[in-house]
Amino acid sequence: MEYNKHINILAETLFKLLSEALCLQPDHLSSMGCNKGCSIVSHYYPPCPEPELTLGLRKHADAGIMALLLQNHVTGLQVLHDDQWFDVHPARGGLVVNIGDLLQILSNDKFKSVKHRVTANRAGPRISVACFFSGHADMLEEPFATIKELISETNPPRYKEFVLKEYIDKVLSSPIDSKPAIDYYKL
Ligand SMILES: O=C(O)CCC(=O)C(=O)O
Numbered sequence: 001m002e003y004n005k006h007i008n009i010l011a012e013t014l015f016k017l018l019s020e021a022l023c024l025q026p027d028h029l030s031s032m033g034c035n036k037g038c039s040i041v042s043h044y045y046p047p048c049p050e051p052e053l054t055l056g057l058r059k060h061a062d063a064g065i066m067a068l069l070l071q072n073h074v075t076g077l078q079v080l081h082d083d084q085w086f087d088v089h090p091a092r093g094g095l096v097v098n099i100g101d102l103l104q105i106l107s108n109d110k111f112k113s114v115k116h117r118v119t120a121n122r123a124g125p126r127i128s129v130a131c132f133f134s135g136h137a138d139m140l141e142e143p144f145a146t147i148k149e150l151i152s153e154t155n156p157p158r159y160k161e162f163v164l165k166e167y168i169d170k171v172l173s174s175p176i177d178s179k180p181a182i183d184y185y186k187l
């Protein structure tokens with residue numbers, strides 16, 4: 001699919017920039033497989049007659065590595081910053097880049113996953129297309145931990161090592177609003 005092809009090219013560039021921001025070689029995150037395992041999820045939020053009574057999507061952080069989000073012209077996405085919700089207004093031709101919990105772990109909290117939600121709206125429908133990067137399938141059975149180059153005496157690991165498959169099983173089997181999987185691995 002054409003869109004998928006372009007998203008993968010963009011992700012490659014973003015992972016280069018993110019690697020450099022961590023003072024690593026530009027291909028570090030991609031060579032680990034972070035730029036692989038892209039799944040596309042489309043959301044349709046119908047117009048809501050009583051938006052004060054509900055939400056389009058509950059508060060959460062994305063559990064994977066990174067998400068690239070395309071939204072139509074209807075505002076609804078909000079991010080949590082300093083305990084306040086801020087609208088992420090759609091920008092024509094723009095994509096939202098969300099850091100996920102796995103990138104927070106890889107970077108030892110240098111990058112923080114963002115808590116977000118979607119409000120319900122009288123206007124609508126709101127449509128969004130999220131591309132989630134969860135990593136190469138080969139990473140599933142391997143130990144997953146903070147990138148070792150980022151660990152030092154002054155910056156000790158903040159997460160235990162774990163097997164990615166177990167983490168994903170936790171994410172997929174946890175009831176809504178339960179403890180996020182990342183919290184099980186905090187030191
Ligand atoms: O619809 C949106 O804008 C956000 C979707 C989202 O956060 C998700 O699928 O995880």
Ligand SMILES: [Fe+2]
Pocket residue numbers: 060061062116
């Ligand atoms: Fe999300």
